Amino acid sequence: MSGIIAQNSGRHTGLVKASSGGGGVWNLILTQTASASATIDFTSGIDDTYDEYVFKFIDIHPSSEAGKFGFQGNVAGGSGYNETITSTFFFSYHNEVDSAADVAYQAASDQAEGTAFQPLSDNIGIDNDQSGAGTLTIYDPSNTTFVKHFIARTNSYSASDYSVDGYTAGYFNTTSAIDEISFKFSTGNIDAGQISLYGIS
Amino acid sequence: MTGIIAQNVGRTSGLIKSAGGGGGVWTLISTFTSDGSDATATFDSGIDSTYPIYVFKFINIHPETDNVGFMFNGRDGSTAYDAIKTTTNFKAMANEGDDDIYFGYDSSRDLAQSTDFQLLVQDIGNDNDQSCSGELWLFNPSSTTFVKHFYSRMNGLYFQDYIFAPFIAGYFNVTAAIDGIQFKFSADEIQGGKIKLYGLKDSA
Numbered sequence: 001m002s003g004i005i006a007q008n009s010g011r012h013t014g015l016v017k018a019s020s021g022g023g024g025v026w027n028l029i030l031t032q033t034a035s036a037s038a039t040i041d042f043t044s045g046i047d048d049t050y051d052e053y054v055f056k057f058i059d060i061h062p063s064s065e066a067g068k069f070g071f072q073g074n075v076a077g078g079s080g081y082n083e084t085i086t087s088t089f090f091f092s093y094h095n096e097v098d099s100a101a102d103v104a105y106q107a108a109s110d111q112a113e114g115t116a117f118q119p120l121s122d123n124i125g126i127d128n129d130q131s132g133a134g135t136l137t138i139y140d141p142s143n144t145t146f147v148k149h150f151i152a153r154t155n156s157y158s159a160s161d162y163s164v165d166g167y168t169a170g171y172f173n174t175t176s177a178i179d180e181i182s183f184k185f186s187t188g189n190i191d192a193g194q195i196s197l198y199g200i201s
Numbered sequence: 202m203t204g205i206i207a208q209n210v211g212r213t214s215g216l217i218k219s220a221g222g223g224g225g226v227w228t229l230i231s232t233f234t235s236d237g238s239d240a241t242a243t244f245d246s247g248i249d250s251t252y253p254i255y256v257f258k259f260i261n262i263h264p265e266t267d268n269v270g271f272m273f274n275g276r277d278g279s280t281a282y283d284a285i286k287t288t289t290n291f292k293a294m295a296n297e298g299d300d301d302i303y304f305g306y307d308s309s310r311d312l313a314q315s316t317d318f319q320l321l322v323q324d325i326g327n328d329n330d331q332s333c334s335g336e337l338w339l340f341n342p343s344s345t346t347f348v349k350h351f352y353s354r355m356n357g358l359y360f361q362d363y364i365f366a367p368f369i370a371g372y373f374n375v376t377a378a379i380d381g382i383q384f385k386f387s388a389d390e391i392q393g394g395k396i397k398l399y400g401l402k403d404s405a
Contacts, residue, residue, distance in 0.1 A: 026226035098313030165370030
């Protein structure tokens with residue numbers, strides 16, 4: 001490079017030369033903020049632009065006690081968030097009074113060819129300071145040959161004052177493209193919190 | 202935005218307007234590089250409300266002393282790194298001799314409402330080729346409403362030639378902002394390695 005292009009490489013303001021791929025490996029697509037929301041739906045921006053899509057959850061707070069935060073998908077041209085999922089869920093937990101701690105599989109939060117919303121967390125409390133945070137990655141959602149894999153990790157402050165480190169993995173058992181994702185609690189609203197969607201180039 | 206700047210937003214070639222923060226969603230905030238005799242690695246600036254997520258990357262952290270743990274704590278309003286936290290800790294491990302493996306919870310290395318430093322990985326060796334690497338994610342540390350969640354994944358070379366792969370998670374159980382993070386070994390110095398702190402943007 002030479003001239004203005006070279007001089008401006010790495011600068012934080014002004015004109016710079018675009019990097020191939022659109023300005024970075026991680027590309028912010030959309031951020032949504034909950035406000036007593038029944039669901040948070042991502043209905044655009046999930047396509048064949050990227051091979052990998054990452055959702056980040058920040059301080060997700062429920063309106064009702066003991067709700068599990070979860071997600072589902074919708075295939076392109078379909079209706080309803082009800083795709084077929086087979087999944088695993090295990091968690092590590094420890095309570096504040098130091099009387100219970102373990103790592104274990106939780107069969108109640110997995111699915112075998114189910115169409116329910118897939119839990120990403122254990123029950124999250126409704127105290128003012130209680131919430132959950134974490135990440136969900138979906139691989140190649142626009143692929144029409146393979147199933148669509150996903151992995152997730154969250155940490156939650158449970159209604160019973162536990163720290164819960166949750167691990168979800170699975171696949172949408174469909175060869176149709178997934179182009180919409182919805183998040184909600186198993187009961188009540190998403191009272192507060194933020195979800196950001198990134199594409200990885 | 203108007204003119205050429207607006208027209209070129211999102212393009213993958215030519216000239217575009219620089220994204221604030223340096224042109225990407227991940228922004229490198231600071232790097233700690235061990236000088237070979239560091240009692241601690243302290244990040245006491247750059248953790249604020251600028252980003253909703255902060256990520257520490259550990260690269261070949263090497264201890265002075267054999268059989269020590271690498272650990273961290275948070276600062277929540279004073280100068281001390283002693284924020285109250287509740288954590289979980291489970292790990293997978295296997296030895297180089299292929300005759301000993303373990304997977305399970307480690308109740309001796311978690312914390313329940315404690316101000317102690319939380320181990321990220323235990324019992325690292327100090328042979329020249331031994332170290333630990335990994336990452337720690339910290340969510341919304343500037344919140345004054347919610348607790349502050351974090352989780353980590355590490356690989357460490359145990360002093361008796363095992364791979365240790367612990368998974369730590371938890372929350373700082375405070376509503377004050379966490380504005381500093383400190384790392385150290387359970388004894389003696391950090392004698393090598395880098396720690397990089399990144400901020401992850403959630404808006405253009």
